[in-house]
Amino acid sequence: MRIVLGVTGGIAAYKAAYLLRLFREAGHRVRVVPTEAALAMVGRPTWEALSGEPVRTGVFDDAEHVDHVALGRSADLVVVAPATAHLLARAAAGLADDLLTATLLTATCPVLLAPAMHTEMWRHPATVANVATLRGRGVHVLDPATGRLTGADTGAGRLPEPAEIAAAALALVRDRDLAGRRVVVSAGGTREPLDPVRFLGNRSTGRQGAAIAAAAAARGAAVTLVAANVDAVVLPGGGVTVVPVETTAELRAAVRAAAAAADAVVMAAAVADFRPAAASEHKIKKTAGAGPAPIALVENPDILAELAAAPLAAGQVVVGFAAETGDDAGDVLAHGREKARRKGADLLVVNEVGTAVGFGDVPNAVTVLDRAGDVVARAAGTKAEVADAVWDAVLGVWDRATTISG
Ligand code: C5P
Secondary structure: OEEEEEEOOOOOHHHHHHHHHHHHHOOOEEEEEEOHHHHHHOOHHHHHHHHOOOOOOOOOOOHHHOHHHHHHHHOOEEEEEEEOHHHHHHHHHOOOOOHHHHHHHHOOOOEEEEEOOOHHHHHOHHHHHHHHHHHHOOOEEOOOEEEEOOOOOEEEEEOOOHHHHHHHHHHOOOOOOOOOOEEEEEEEEOOEEOOOOOEEOOOOOOHHHHHHHHHHHHOOOEEEEEEEOOOOOOOOOOOEEEEEEOOHHHHHHHHHHHHOOOOEEEEOOEOOOEEEOOOOOOOOOOOOOOOOOOOOEEEOOOHHHHHHHOOOOOOOEEEEEEEEOOEOOEOHHHHHHHHHHHHOOOEEEEEEOOOOOOOOOOOEEEEEEEOOOOEEEEEEEOHHHHHHHHHHHHHHHHHHHHHHHO
16 A cells, blocks of 8 residues: 655654554555655654655655655555644645645545644644544544643643554555444443442453444444443544443443344443442441441343343344453363353453453453354454454354355
């Protein structure tokens, strides 16, 4: 694929060098088009050496090849990172006073802008209006990250990490092989109240489920994400309908409502198997000398097993997750096989927890089993990569069903 990487004159320009490497390592041809100001931050030799391509900034620099038209026309993807407030303004106004803005005017492929600037500039009504104009024209404008800015200040305006920009950019040009499919994903961990301030919960962050929802949306599916206590920063961006829930009962109701018209349900949430038999209306008090009162638990419905036993829509593929640890009774896979047979879901994604992989913001490694407990796929890598492997496995189930019935 041919990628044009525009770089503008923000301090974060150096991060574009990492982004360039990511694109190159993924096998893409990259033409870097910096603005003059960007060259004051990172020089031309760096861009030429890392891209292996010539680097020009002006519309008249390579007049015999009419570069200012050719680059935009031949690109499969244009990414500008960092995009300064000035670049957003020039793009919104349709100016073509250097090679980058001329390329933006001639590009017919997806365009992603990754803004980076001080919070005041990002929030200024002029910038807000420019971003709205660009988005209205179909340009993808990432929201900047929040955190440390150039000086001692912090706030919204930081360039997102190169890996995030690369994932968002490549998602714009990927196969939309889930187009026309409706899917439901549950993520996070349920909380079962003990009293108004306390609950029984678990450590699930919802990152894997959010990645599964984001991957499905990027591949063209209409996605409902039922999010149990998932932090806002973890939730995927546009294109996903998020239904926030807290308890298992709420999660069950939301999943079943959305599943009634879904082609696939992926239960990535960590759902509490038990809940307190009764939640106290008032905060439970510590009575001196009395010791703790026992907590009586009752079993929650198994949402996954229910869906697997009685699907809510014809041909619906139901996927479960199993976070396992090995023990004396068997290794992770043996426990997974037993669970696959017991739950009856079409697919069970088994991952090992308690080591360096699993919960939290760490890479994941999974084995996907079918309902007989046979391995249909293995995947390791980022949560986004695991998410894609899960959807590939779901596509495999749909394909087999079509082959059998067709
Ligand atoms: O049995 P275990 O809790 O390990 O099974 C995990 C899988 O079952 C996950 O997909 C989880 O979302 C689902 N589950 C459920 N309802 C429960 C417990 C787990 O749907 N009450």
